[in-house]
Amino acid sequence: MSAKLERLSQHLEKHLGDRLKRLTLALGEVSIEVAAADYAGVMLTLRDEPELGFEELIDLCGVDYSAYGESWQGRRFAAVSHLLSIANNWRLRVRVFAEDDGFPVVASVTPIWSSANWFEREAFDLFGIVFDGHEDLRRILTDYGFVGHPFRKDFPISGHVEMRYDPDEGRVIYQPVTIEPRENTPRIRREDTYGDVAHG
Amino acid sequence: MADIRNFTLNFGPQHPAAHGVLRLVLELDGEVVERADPHIGLLHRATEKLAETRTWVQSVPYMDRLDYVSMMCNEHAYCMAVEKMLGIQVPERGLYIRTMFDEVTRILNHLLWIGCHALDVGAMTMALYTFREREDLMDAYEAVSGARMHAAYYRPGGVYRDLPDRMPQYEVSKWKNAATVKAFNENRQGSLLDFLEDFTNRFPKYHSEYHTLLTDNRIWKQRLVNIGVVTPERAKQLGFTGAMLRGSGIEWDLRKKQPYAAYDKVDFDVPVGVNGDSYDRYLVRMEEMLQSNSIIKQCIDWLRKNPGPVITDNHKVAPPSREAMKSNMEELIHHFKLFTEGIHVPPGEAYAAVEHPKGEFGIYFISDGANKPYRMKIRAPGFAHLAAMDEMSRGHMIADVVTIIGSQDIVFGEIDR
Numbered sequence: 001m002s003a004k005l006e007r008l009s010q011h012l013e014k015h016l017g018d019r020l021k022r023l024t025l026a027l028g029e030v031s032i033e034v035a036a037a038d039y040a041g042v043m044l045t046l047r048d049e050p051e052l053g054f055e056e057l058i059d060l061c062g063v064d065y066s067a068y069g070e071s072w073q074g075r076r077f078a079a080v081s082h083l084l085s086i087a088n089n090w091r092l093r094v095r096v097f098a099e100d101d102g103f104p105v106v107a108s109v110t111p112i113w114s115s116a117n118w119f120e121r122e123a124f125d126l127f128g129i130v131f132d133g134h135e136d137l138r139r140i141l142t143d144y145g146f147v148g149h150p151f152r153k154d155f156p157i158s159g160h161v162e163m164r165y166d167p168d169e170g171r172v173i174y175q176p177v178t179i180e181p182r183e184n185t186p187r188i189r190r191e192d193t194y195g196d197v198a199h200g
Numbered sequence: 201m202a203d204i205r206n207f208t209l210n211f212g213p214q215h216p217a218a219h220g221v222l223r224l225v226l227e228l229d230g231e232v233v234e235r236a237d238p239h240i241g242l243l244h245r246a247t248e249k250l251a252e253t254r255t256w257v258q259s260v261p262y263m264d265r266l267d268y269v270s271m272m273c274n275e276h277a278y279c280m281a282v283e284k285m286l287g288i289q290v291p292e293r294g295l296y297i298r299t300m301f302d303e304v305t306r307i308l309n310h311l312l313w314i315g316c317h318a319l320d321v322g323a324m325t326m327a328l329y330t331f332r333e334r335e336d337l338m339d340a341y342e343a344v345s346g347a348r349m350h351a352a353y354y355r356p357g358g359v360y361r362d363l364p365d366r367m368p369q370y371e372v373s374k375w376k377n378a379a380t381v382k383a384f385n386e387n388r389q390g391s392l393l394d395f396l397e398d399f400t401n402r403f404p405k406y407h408s409e410y411h412t413l414l415t416d417n418r419i420w421k422q423r424l425v426n427i428g429v430v431t432p433e434r435a436k437q438l439g440f441t442g443a444m445l446r447g448s449g450i451e452w453d454l455r456k457k458q459p460y461a462a463y464d465k466v467d468f469d470v471p472v473g474v475n476g477d478s479y480d481r482y483l484v485r486m487e488e489m490l491q492s493n494s495i496i497k498q499c500i501d502w503l504r505k506n507p508g509p510v511i512t513d514n515h516k517v518a519p520p521s522r523e524a525m526k527s528n529m530e531e532l533i534h535h536f537k538l539f540t541e542g543i544h545v546p547p548g549e550a551y552a553a554v555e556h557p558k559g560e561f562g563i564y565f566i567s568d569g570a571n572k573p574y575r576m577k578i579r580a581p582g583f584a585h586l587a588a589m590d591e592m593s594r595g596h597m598i599a600d601v602v603t604i605i606g607s608q609d610i611v612f613g614e615i616d617r
Contacts, residue, residue: 027284027550055436058553059562059579069547069568082551082564082579086436086450089457093551115439118587141241141616150246157253185255189570190544 060119062127220612255542294358300499309557317606358511442559447481
């Protein structure tokens with residue numbers, strides 16, 4: 001790994017200390033994991049400490065881990081943010097798992113980066129992750145009056161309802177979907193060394 | 201005293217200046233915008249969810265349909281993310297072809313942007329001019345991929361095929377006589393590279409025509425100068441990237457700062473604005489077009505001299521040639537496995553970003569080792585820019601909202617995904 005990422009990891013360990021639950025260096029990217037309780041504080045340090053200097057929140061998204069791999073043991077929902085430091089020209093990925101799978105809540109980072117506003121609304125809309133402290137947590141991408149959180153793994157790709165014009169009632173109505181779910185290429189997981197793409 | 205109340209106006213979703221399906225709820229005090237609340241999602245197709253049910257290669261054409269005016273740049277980010285996770289190298293010629301087509305795409309995007317932006321603000325002629333030039337670049341797309349817009353030309357591991365030796369020709373029909381067709385075909389006699397070189401030689405002249413029409417135009421300046429000013433601090437807070445960030449005076453370009461493809465081997469400058477208003481963003485994008493033109497020229501020179509493979513020869517990722525497939529059992533099996541089961545990407549996660557014409561376009565993948573992504577997240581530049589709409593339009597007149605939408609370079613394919 002390059003010296004630059006090494007330096008970033010050292011700065012992270014120095015400034016975050018115990019609050020750093022996990023630090024991984026893979027594929028030329030640094031990822032850290034923090035506990036939900038420390039999340040807002042860690043993010044503030046990441047922005048304000050000049051040795052880290054992450055002045056931009058590039059992306060924030062929700063992830064539903066319930067179907068990951070053979071059997072997923074950890075918490076179900078995570079919020080993953082990508083940070084960028086323009087001054088230091090490096091990036092960081094921060095992952096925080098919500099404590100409660102039934103009602104996932106993590107702190108909002110809108111007071112730290114204004115750009116988090118819509119990203120958090122999107123993660124709420126698609127995954128149902130509630131961002132504590134967000135002032136305007138409305139749905140953003142789905143239709144007005146949509147029910148459910150469509151990007152969760154238990155939400156079918158075809159959805160639950162479809163819309164059509166009903167000539168008898170003379171208006172557009174919702175009804176349960178009539179299409180059958182169809183999978184042309186099945187999802188296959190092989191052993192990790194299968195094909196050995198990187199070295200073949 | 202008369203009862204004064206704020207006026208709420210619904211702008212769109214079917215408004216020609218909304219650049220697609222944007223519903224903007226404007227709270228007005230007279231003609232002054234008090235609050236702008238963009239309602240998006242009317243074009244939401246759940247591309248990210250669809251990608252979870254498609255193999256890694258099957259999602260490439262979906263990328264074209266995100267930002268449908270800069271198709272190949274979207275594909276580039278996608279392929280880069282897959283390549284990063286697989287740990288495979290793209291042949292150098294493939295990298296140069298990608299660089300060249302990224303810049304062709306940048307000009308395509310900026311031409312559409314300046315045409316529509318000027319049209320919204322009141323300069324009708326621009327759209328006619330820019331669509332004339334776009335036609336040539338679309339032909340380059342068509343020559344290389346068979347499609348004018350939705351190319352699906354970049355693939356994980358390289359590009360689908362090498363550049364063609366001859367350009368498609370116009371044919372005589374009942375609408376075009378022989379003389380017209382001859383004039384149309386004049387710059388299509390050679391290869392695609394000859395055709396593009398001819399374009400790069402003509403383009404600076406067109407470009408100066410745009411400058412003559414707009415840059416010192418009194419109406420254009422009255423409509424753009426000091427409209428939608430964003431300070432550098434706010435630009436960083438709001439997650440701006442690309443021309444929006446550079447317009448505010450921050451020198452940041454991924455092609456320079458975190459080079460990918462062949463950008464570290466070509467020479468170009470990064471224009472930076474001063475005031476952070478719509479006019480500066482206009483000037484930045486205009487200069488970017490000239491820089492792209494020069495990058496295309498450098499790539500043409502290199503590609504002329506250096507033949508070679510354009511896609512990796514790792515047949516776990518890229519299909520073998522048709523010829524090899526028909527004479528060799530192993531290649532046949534590779535082809536069959538690749539097109540029925542697809543690529544297997546090792547477990548892990550990766551984020552790859554490109555300097556898209558609109559800003560930083562990134563793809564974030566989580567893989568659990570299957571032949572399909574576990575989660576894909578598209579980081580669309582326009583999403584962050586449109587989120588700043590409220591802040592940028594506050595205190596401006598309602599007509600300025602149109603200017604601000606135009607200077608943000610909004611396309612709904614990528615914002616709604």
